[in-house]
Amino acid sequence: MAKSQVELEQEYSANTALYKTTKEKAEKDEKQRLEARKLAQRGIGLALQLRRTYEDMSKDNPTFKEKAQWCQNQVSRWEEELSKLGSSMSGIPSTTFDDIAGLEDVKITIKNYLFALKNPEVAKRYNISTNVGMLMYGPPGTGKTLVAKAIAHELGVRFFVITPSTIFGSYVGESERNIRDIFSELRACEDGAVLLVDECESIFAKRTGDSNRAAIGVANQLLQEMNGANDGGGEKRIILGATNCPENIDEAYLRYKRFSLQFLIGMPNAEARKKVIDIGLKKLPYDEMVRDEMIRVLDESYTCADISGIIEQCAYKAMEEYRANYEMTNGKAQPVNIGVKHFREVMSTFSKSVTPEMVERYLKFRDERRNGGS
Ligand SMILES: Nc1ncnc2c1ncn2[C@@H]1O[C@H](COP(=O)(O)OP(=O)(O)OP(=O)(O)O)[C@@H](O)[C@H]1O
Numbered sequence: 001m002a003k004s005q006v007e008l009e010q011e012y013s014a015n016t017a018l019y020k021t022t023k024e025k026a027e028k029d030e031k032q033r034l035e036a037r038k039l040a041q042r043g044i045g046l047a048l049q050l051r052r053t054y055e056d057m058s059k060d061n062p063t064f065k066e067k068a069q070w071c072q073n074q075v076s077r078w079e080e081e082l083s084k085l086g087s088s089m090s091g092i093p094s095t096t097f098d099d100i101a102g103l104e105d106v107k108i109t110i111k112n113y114l115f116a117l118k119n120p121e122v123a124k125r126y127n128i129s130t131n132v133g134m135l136m137y138g139p140p141g142t143g144k145t146l147v148a149k150a151i152a153h154e155l156g157v158r159f160f161v162i163t164p165s166t167i168f169g170s171y172v173g174e175s176e177r178n179i180r181d182i183f184s185e186l187r188a189c190e191d192g193a194v195l196l197v198d199e200c201e202s203i204f205a206k207r208t209g210d211s212n213r214a215a216i217g218v219a220n221q222l223l224q225e226m227n228g229a230n231d232g233g234g235e236k237r238i239i240l241g242a243t244n245c246p247e248n249i250d251e252a253y254l255r256y257k258r259f260s261l262q263f264l265i266g267m268p269n270a271e272a273r274k275k276v277i278d279i280g281l282k283k284l285p286y287d288e289m290v291r292d293e294m295i296r297v298l299d300e301s302y303t304c305a306d307i308s309g310i311i312e313q314c315a316y317k318a319m320e321e322y323r324a325n326y327e328m329t330n331g332k333a334q335p336v337n338i339g340v341k342h343f344r345e346v347m348s349t350f351s352k353s354v355t356p357e358m359v360e361r362y363l364k365f366r367d368e369r370r371n372g373g374s
């Protein structure tokens, strides 16, 4: 049964009071810091529940609208507290699948999967396992992080990112503790959460004679935690790995059921590149001719991130020209649109982030796996 307004208010103030005392001790004590993080998480959960309650009540009594707004402000406050306490958590991302250009096949598979995850009875009817992990590989700047954020947005849950540098610690046991902390935070998110393990090839590295023991320990612990990630029942917890170097991942991990969905997040096709150009130019002043030239020049050797970077630099060049005019005319200059000359200037020094050999490598990796090779 849903809690009443009074019960929630009491719980909220008790949690806030406990948070304050815990936080005071957190500076000197690791355990307390983790405890404070959990309380801050809980603060967010309670503030959101209270907000829903006040919103319902405001239908009869508009004065509750203000209280609902107050709750929303509290959520932001708790989020600030969390980041001060060193949490890898961020809010619910605003990126949607529509913001992602191209990758149509990947989006369809992920949307099917999310549909099954949100509707357990459907998953059961069609015998679809939702207890899977995803691995995204491909060149830098093609949308891996965007995909992870769009998944969190679609599920309406929080987004966490970890990288080897946030996990591997310098003293014994530190990495293990970091992972435990992250997973206990994940579990504290009542509606679920999305965790992106970025640069995951260094965690799931090939095991060689002189393998990094810390990495093996961390990988095993991560897999163990991943297995338990959905045990609470009904929550939507998704763990994704992302990498630019899939061939450095140990085959044993690739075969592991936790990574049963593997996607090449590859170079954008013509339509996708056009979409990125339009997204980039949308809010900027530009001449139509520069758009045409961009579409013509930015071919399949440019990543989405290259294209958005180029557009940003073009905007900067246009602004620079405007500033010069502005100073010359004592502020009476006409605004300067991004034009072909700015684009050409930027292109004369731009270096692409991906080579044809790299693209080839990813395709080879995908094809070998498709054909069942290793
Ligand atoms: N498919 C895409 N559609 C639209 N914009 C994109 C796409 N891919 C990349 N971008 C642009 O490039 C930026 C970087 O993308 P993102 O962080 O998702 O790349 P990534 O694949 O995670 O790269 P890395 O491997 O370096 O982590 C985005 O913020 C966006 O501006």
Ligand SMILES: [Mg+2]
Pocket (backbone or CB within 6 Å): 144, 145, 198, 242
């Ligand atoms: Mg990324």
